[in-house]
Amino acid sequence: MIKAVVFDMDGLMIDSQPYWHEAQVEFFSQLGTPIAEQDMVDTTGMRIDQIVKIYFAELPWEEDRYQEACDQMLDYVLESIRKHKPAMPGLNHAIETCRQEGVQLAIASSSPMSLIDATIEVLELDGIFSVKSSGADLRYGKPHPEVYLNACDDLNIEPQHCLAIEDSFVGLLSAKSAQMKTIVVPEPSFAKEKHFAIADFQLASLNDLTPDMVQSL
Structure with a gap:
């Protein structure tokens, strides 16, 4: 669950x-x-x-x-x-879909906290994410799982009960290594790359995220 x-x-x-x-x-x-x-x-x-x-x-x-x-x-x-302020298509839809499922929301990014905070500010998402995890100052960045494991620890939820949503293969490997469930939304020109098959679901856009997907993982 x-x-x-x-x-x-x-x-x-x-x-x-x-x-x-x-x-x-x-x-x-x-x-x-x-x-x-x-x-x-x-x-x-x-x-x-x-x-x-x-x-x-x-x-x-x-x-x-x-x-x-x-x-x-x-x-x-x-x-x-x-x-x-270049928000990705479907971001608000994905956030609302997750919130309707009653799950907690977090960010796990390779970027410094300054960029995470700036993104939340420009996208007007203040208060949406209960945890913000930056990999910028960790010993190892993605594809190492540490940034995701830190996010799960801060959420106080086991990684096996957390879903990571990623766009890159490096990030996907990071989340899979943390033993999380995964959804990948790759850049369209790379969508046919076979290595994305390790994700639980692959979407063309965040607009395609459904409650059934979250519930089934």
Whole structure:
């Protein structure tokens, strides 16, 4: 029986992935570091510091710019979501569907708490989520399950009774590793990727979430 639903944030609640991609292209191009579209696809769902570490290992630059890279990209995304407020289709429907089932709601995101709080603010979701779990300062980010396990601990609910809703395969692995039930809503161009089959349900949009799905898990 599902007692809580834990939402990923970037790419699921808010369409921030294009801004993360733009930020990566802009910063790494300044350093003369090539970055391909597939590289960004492969790292979707990972913490920005983990992504920077990957590129730093491949083509090191001045080490004092490591933190600058993380801060600059975060600032770019923060400014973009505050300006555009790009809520994902069906978000309010999904939240209302879960609330009608009487479950608790939480967020488990790789992003820093500053971005989580900004997202809640711009989407006018204050008071909706009883728990906000950030993976930004954890020892390991997604696909490690720690951020989801922390959310379940804060909810005081066993992971087996929690449902995670994700958009990325990295996030899906994180939730599955935490022994949670899972629903994935991948970006349309990647929807046919076979690895999403590990989810309990795959949806085209959050608009497709139904009470029966939640009840059946």
